[in-house]
Amino acid sequence: MLELAKKGVKEAYLKRDRLLIESVSGIDELTKVINLLVERLREWYAIYAPEISIQDPEKYCKIILTLDKENVDRKEIEKLLGSNKANEIISGLESSMGIDFEQKDLQAVREIANRIVMLIDLKKKLEQYQNDLASEICPNLSYLIQPQLAAKFIAQARSLETLAKLPASTVQVLGAEKALFKHLKTHSKPPKHGIIFQHAYISTAPKKQRGKMARAIAAKITIAAKADAFSKNFIAENLKRDLEVRVKQIRGD
Numbered sequence: 001m002l003e004l005a006k007k008g009v010k011e012a013y014l015k016r017d018r019l020l021i022e023s024v025s026g027i028d029e030l031t032k033v034i035n036l037l038v039e040r041l042r043e044w045y046a047i048y049a050p051e052i053s054i055q056d057p058e059k060y061c062k063i064i065l066t067l068d069k070e071n072v073d074r075k076e077i078e079k080l081l082g083s084n085k086a087n088e089i090i091s092g093l094e095s096s097m098g099i100d101f102e103q104k105d106l107q108a109v110r111e112i113a114n115r116i117v118m119l120i121d122l123k124k125k126l127e128q129y130q131n132d133l134a135s136e137i138c139p140n141l142s143y144l145i146q147p148q149l150a151a152k153f154i155a156q157a158r159s160l161e162t163l164a165k166l167p168a169s170t171v172q173v174l175g176a177e178k179a180l181f182k183h184l185k186t187h188s189k190p191p192k193h194g195i196i197f198q199h200a201y202i203s204t205a206p207k208k209q210r211g212k213m214a215r216a217i218a219a220k221i222t223i224a225a226k227a228d229a230f231s232k233n234f235i236a237e238n239l240k241r242d243l244e245v246r247v248k249q250i251r252g253d
Helices: 002-014 017-045 057-066 074-081 083-094 103-137 139-145 147-157 160-165 168-172 177-186 207-231 236-251
Strands: none
Touching: 017 057, 017 103, 017 147, 057 074, 057 103, 074 083, 103 139, 103 147, 139 147, 139 207, 139 236, 147 160, 160 207, 168 207, 207 236
8 A cells, every 4th residue: 555655646746747836836935035025125225225216126136236325337227227217316316315334234235135136037047947847738728828827727726637627617716716715605706717817818808808708718728728638639729719709709899
């Protein structure tokens, strides 16, 4: 029995969709860490230069790594942000309300910024790995809804084979389990979509069209997943073409 159990575990690990699931979790956790560190960095650096407001975390960190209030390098700032934003920052620094940091204080902040840039670079590499792996494991699904979203669907279902066996109605609400349980318990409105909402057709659609869009996409996802898991035939071009026709009908084009 022990040998059979070991064999079963090994066979489970041999499935490459397990690697895809781990990559999704790894990217999600990296994103959380980056967001937390950037939030802390913004509060910390605001003591030195509160006038600097840059939404992009990577550019914000790179500005911190290059900016010195006592010796502003306009060319470096323009290279990162463009001339208009550079002028705005330099103008703000001329009457900055921030306090001056000692070199050791500035170095501590830059150390955090440098680590964040490294984490962002790692996340980009993992995302590329994930996309390549998804295109290998589920080419139909990746072609139909993009590799990153395909990977998230497989991670939610816990395997490609499980996803392929799910009905379209379940696929539509994958990732919305909390809202579904709340509906069953309190009879609130049922969720119309889970992670499928991240698909551009749904997220950019008017609210009244989203339910129909989600049903149409979920139906094609189930077919693509079955082809990837069982037949191994590439049918995604036809699926995508049919989906685009249905989307136009929903939009009334």
